[in-house]
Amino acid sequence: MKKIIKYVVLDILRNRILVSYTVLLLIVSMLLLCLTDNGTKALLSLLNIVLIVLPLVSIIFSTIYYYNASAFIELLVCQPLRRAKILLSVYIGLALSLLIAFGVGVGVPLMIFDGSMTAVLLILVGMALTVIFSALAILGSVMMRDKARGIGVAILAWFYFSLLYDGLVLFLLFQFSDYPLEKPAVVMGALNPIDLGRIIVLLRLDSSAMMGYTGAVFASFFGSVGGMLTAFVLLLLWMGWPLSWALRRFNRKDL
């Protein structure tokens, strides 16, 4: 398994797209951290990048990589290796490379120039989102035989989680504003990893004006620390389920 991960990581780290993604992240975080005098403001701008750009790049890059690696996967499947191990190795290799890119591009500058607890939380959220969205990408690509359709699904998934979902939640809140909505709102927050990430960092910054409804409910429901912990546990679940579903599908898949 380690050997397969090694081949995947070596293959991806030579990839030009991943290198330029790292450089772009590095430039943006350096600019924000060096040129903004207000530390919180810089962190909030970085938060938005982490919440929008990171999921997009993770899911699209992972999807494309999976389809390009289909030859490699086919070659491995007729070797004496467990299918679950093959898929898991490809996934770990992918997630690891994306984490390295994120670590170099955002993690290192954040720790050097800021180094606060909020920065640490922001890095943790970014790492979680990277891992989650590449797991979602693997799930989508295992389920779709066609590359174009797979990439379409990946883009849709990103669009849904980063834009549509908030709209949907607002719509529901307005429609049912006569009813007590605290509990449903907590559930709604838990159903979107991007929302969870935002809640974690904003709970720490305590800028309730930016938290949005789900975040505010989280704060009142669990308290600051409890809310953060709950959100992290939920993020862990978000890593687990797409991957376990993908593994189950892949075990029965005809290549």
Place this chain on the structure above:
Amino acid sequence: MIRFTNIYKRFGRLQALDNINLFFEEGKSVALIGPNGSGKTTLIKSLLGMVVPDKGDIAFKGTSVLGSCAYRANIGYMPQISSYPENMTIAQVMEMMKDIRQYTTLDEDLVQAFKLPQLANKRMRTLSGGTRQKVSACLAFLFNPEVLVLDEPTAGLDPLASGILQDKILQETKNGKLILITSHILSELDDLVDEVAYLQDGKVRFHKQVAELQAETGEQKLVRAMARVMEYEGQ
């Protein structure tokens, strides 16, 4: 050595394999023959675990292979359409396979015979169809497996390479290995195979010794014998 029991596989509307029952012994060389789309490749892929059968069981040396993977160490597979990571060179692909597999002895006869070391630094994407086939053949024989599954092995190979491969196949049959070959070029199979399994529409029409087939049809050449059989079928 390998037994297929009541194998069914359906792709959408197409019943690719329809109640397949076959048994192959070691030390034999078997030709899987059938028209295009008769299920030969699907059968082979289900043996290798690339296609999961809907029903039925496949046993290797008496134990079921479904859901297991270790048995594949004993099978060398040469696919009909080979897919390799396009950015890797031939040498890197070979090294990677050696790295992933555990092995005691390597069989590099074909690597030498096909003069692959001279092409070692070429990337897979730049190779011709024939050279890819050579790489596939080398990988199939490399780990000295007990069973060799060759899907259209000579398609795309030049006459010289094709001869080398046929000699190798004969030699390995003599070494007591089981060899499964699919091919459309029946004239090539004449000297190679001991048994013929004929598939049509996902069903096994017959599975016979070549000698038996020759006696029944009165023909020496496999092509003519098969033509006779198909004539009978038509009547």
